[in-house]
Amino acid sequence: MIKKGNTIGLFSGLTWGLYTIILYTVLNLYANAKGDLLSLNGVMLIIITTILISLVDLFFNIVFELILISKKNLLNEFKSVLFSQKGFGVIPAAILAGPFGLIPYAIASAISAPVAGAFSALYPVVGAVTSFLVFKEKLPKLKIIGGIMAVLGVMATYQLQTVSLIVYIIALIPAFGWGLEAIFGYKLIKDDINPIVTITIRHIYSIVILGICLLVFLLISGEYSYIIEFYSGIQYSDMFAYINKSLVLPTFIIGSFIGGASYILWYVSMKYISVAPAMILNITYVLWIPIILMLPPFSQTISPNVLLGCTIIFLGTSLVIIGDTIKAKSRKKVN
Secondary structure, three states: OOOHHHHHHHHHHHHHHHHHHHHHEEEEEOOOOOOOOOOHHHHHHHHHHHHHHHHHHHHHHHHHHHHHOOOOOOOHHHHOOOOOOOHHHHHHHHHHHHHHHHHHHHHHHHHHHHHHHHHOOOOOHHHHHHHHHHOOOOOOOOHHHHHHHHHHHHHHOOOOOOOOHHHHHHHHHHHHHHHHHHHHHHHHOOOOOHHHHHHHHHHHHHHHHHHHHHHHHHHOOOOHHHHHHHHOOOOHHHOHOOOOHHHHHHHHHHHHHHHHHHHHHHHHHHHHHOHHHHHHHHOOOOHHHHHHHOOOOOOOOHHHHHHHHHHHHHHHHHHHHHHHHHHHHHHHHHO
């Protein structure tokens, strides 16, 4: 089961890497994006932009997950859990991933994308500590070392900029949001709820919560027309400008489906190897992205800091994967 969980965890990272490339390299989601840090209205537009992307993405995530639920004959379980006490138990995960995850990440990214990416990547550390406190789950020493290395590797891939202390604090909020999110999802899985059902319910509550947030920010800002303006501006990036624009939506749907698959794989891996190792293997997307971008049609060169970071991530995740095997072998020798 551990070997299976490790494999699934690695694939969750790979699919998230593919998802990221399709939505943020192949497509240009921000062609008509507005927002700045010079005024409250400008900041709200940055947040609205992030929510608009997330809502469409979540919608297609849910479509993909419901198709999978139907094919795996999990509809009855899904219906029975959705509005149950157990189902409501995942609402905090939706709040943590959205208002406490996406929104501060969007603000921090607008100031310094490297700082936002590096500090939010600490979410496996938050997840590991919380998992230990809540579920009393201990990690072998090798896994702890590997996890620390993986997180440091992610941080090394970013060329950090000097910004004010408040930016670092804002960038850390998503780490807590995403780190704690998994705890509530894992709690549902430990209650014998199928991981696919769990993540689908989480996404449904997320879309409701983000929808409420969008409504609030639109009411305050009055930027109602921005919705149509933003969505109509989504197009292919300059590298793929030759592709017919009518294929933008299908490309977005494919990317979102892959993102939905990544979430499912992440939650399934949590079932087999618990929260912390699953998170650590999930952040290997930072390793997969430059590897994929080195291949045609992207053919991008990898910078020294990214190469160093990827090497550290590879070594760290390798320790996470082999940690249980070495521990088991040492036990056999003692016996």
